[in-house]
Amino acid sequence: MGRRGRDRPYPPGALGGGGGGGAGLGEPAGADGPGPGGGSGGLRAARDAGPRAGRAGDEPCHVGPSGDGRECGAAGGARHPLRGAGRGAHGRARERPRPPVRAGGDAGGDPRALRRGAAEGPPRPRHGRADAGADRSGSLHLQPQQRQAGLCHRRRPGGAGRPRDAGERADQPGRASGRHLEARRIRPRDAGRLRGRAAGRCCHLRRCRGRLAGGAGGEPEAQEGAGRGRADAGHGPQSRHPGDHLDPYRAPEAGGRLRRGDRAGDRERPEEAGPQGLRLDRGERRLGRRLRRRRQHRPSGERRRRRGLAQDAQGRSGGPTGRARGGVFPVKVLVQRLPHAEGLPLPTYATSGAAGMDLLAAKAMTVPAGGRALVPTGLCIALPEGYEMQVRPRSGLALKHGITLPNAPGTVDEDYRGEVGVILLNTGSEPFEIARGDRIAQAVFAPVTRAQWEEVVVLPETQRGGGGFGSTGRQ
Numbered sequence: 001m002g003r004r005g006r007d008r009p010y011p012p013g014a015l016g017g018g019g020g021g022g023a024g025l026g027e028p029a030g031a032d033g034p035g036p037g038g039g040s041g042g043l044r045a046a047r048d049a050g051p052r053a054g055r056a057g058d059e060p061c062h063v064g065p066s067g068d069g070r071e072c073g074a075a076g077g078a079r080h081p082l083r084g085a086g087r088g089a090h091g092r093a094r095e096r097p098r099p100p101v102r103a104g105g106d107a108g109g110d111p112r113a114l115r116r117g118a119a120e121g122p123p124r125p126r127h128g129r130a131d132a133g134a135d136r137s138g139s140l141h142l143q144p145q146q147r148q149a150g151l152c153h154r155r156r157p158g159g160a161g162r163p164r165d166a167g168e169r170a171d172q173p174g175r176a177s178g179r180h181l182e183a184r185r186i187r188p189r190d191a192g193r194l195r196g197r198a199a200g201r202c203c204h205l206r207r208c209r210g211r212l213a214g215g216a217g218g219e220p221e222a223q224e225g226a227g228r229g230r231a232d233a234g235h236g237p238q239s240r241h242p243g244d245h246l247d248p249y250r251a252p253e254a255g256g257r258l259r260r261g262d263r264a265g266d267r268e269r270p271e272e273a274g275p276q277g278l279r280l281d282r283g284e285r286r287l288g289r290r291l292r293r294r295r296q297h298r299p300s301g302e303r304r305r306r307r308g309l310a311q312d313a314q315g316r317s318g319g320p321t322g323r324a325r326g327g328v329f330p331v332k333v334l335v336q337r338l339p340h341a342e343g344l345p346l347p348t349y350a351t352s353g354a355a356g357m358d359l360l361a362a363k364a365m366t367v368p369a370g371g372r373a374l375v376p377t378g379l380c381i382a383l384p385e386g387y388e389m390q391v392r393p394r395s396g397l398a399l400k401h402g403i404t405l406p407n408a409p410g411t412v413d414e415d416y417r418g419e420v421g422v423i424l425l426n427t428g429s430e431p432f433e434i435a436r437g438d439r440i441a442q443a444v445f446a447p448v449t450r451a452q453w454e455e456v457v458v459l460p461e462t463q464r465g466g467g468g469f470g471s472t473g474r475q
């Protein structure tokens, strides 16, 4: 049987197809057998031929190389006219021209051959090889060696070397003679009979028995299910095997899953799969595990805030506003512009690497020499939790005009909602004139570290001890 026919449902008449005897019961000749019905036709042939069928090797050949169920009449002991160098009476049959296939042919071809086969009695194991045979009543019987050789599929997890596979590989002599057949003691002709069984998990005896009992002409539905070779073929309500309903690992049908294509984005849909009697796709199951793990390890709000602050202070990702730009993580600050700041630009960073924003004066004024002034900025701000804004002097004004901040750095608290002001001190000898919009100071945003007192009687000793205020270096 060609590979194309492997997963194809058998046509309704496949089991009774008379022309299929060669594919099912014949050896490599079955490789190029007449079609999907070959193996099942072999079943019928086996049933009809009864004990005569299933003989091998030294017995007269009852099944001709043509695959039409006719016997060729060659004695087993003599070299078969079509026998090749390989194994099997018809090992080379497919390389030879074939006799025409007789439509509706049956196992009973040559009556003389049938008589010879009947006279030789029921099939017997050859060289210890166990062959599954079918008697006239349609029931399969196994030899003890067969049972030990694991013909029952329950003993073979993974389904490797299944009779169905063996039957399909009968067109590859090298493989057919390999472990798929030899290790299981199954001949291709027998494998062909068993080919229609469902994949894997049920004892083939029950299936074969059921198929034979159903008649060669059988019910089309049963034939179709048997030939499908899918996991669902033998697990329907008609299956009575106790294990059919107890397999929790049986994969659902291809149409019984929620697939990736059905999924919207990264949404997990376990709540939809259950009611529909479906199972989540593998990718979705993985996604669900990932989401559950993430939910389980989600830190508390306070811990997230602290982690964000720490990461931001250390220049790592996870800051409150997310994406890093050049290794610096921006902090979002709400700003309100007061009427006297209308028309003025918001403070900006002068360069891409500047640490502070230049604050602008919202009002023109003069700082007398040696004097101070509170310069309004026209801005009110709301800092994110855990942050402060520091108001610092500009070095250019300090150097050129002696302008500094007496409270530098000025601290704008997180909970402050008043107007930000800049205290300027003119240490120079000349009055300092300020125009509206002049840059008078700079603002630096920084995370706040809050301390917690732990009162002790004695502090840990250090080398410096109490020395300070110029205790080190030159006096």
Ligand SMILES: O=c1ccn([C@H]2C[C@H](O)[C@@H](COP(=O)(O)OP(=O)(O)OP(=O)(O)O)O2)c(=O)[nH]1
Residues within 6 Å of the ligand: 391, 407, 409, 410, 411, 412, 413, 414, 416, 419, 420, 421, 422, 423
């Ligand atoms: O250069 C500065 C310094 C402070 N402030 C504002 C914001 C700050 O939150 C508030 C109080 O500042 P700070 O706490 O330094 O002053 P204080 O003398 O302690 O005043 P308070 O008693 O109001 O806290 O004044 C500024 O606008 N600019």
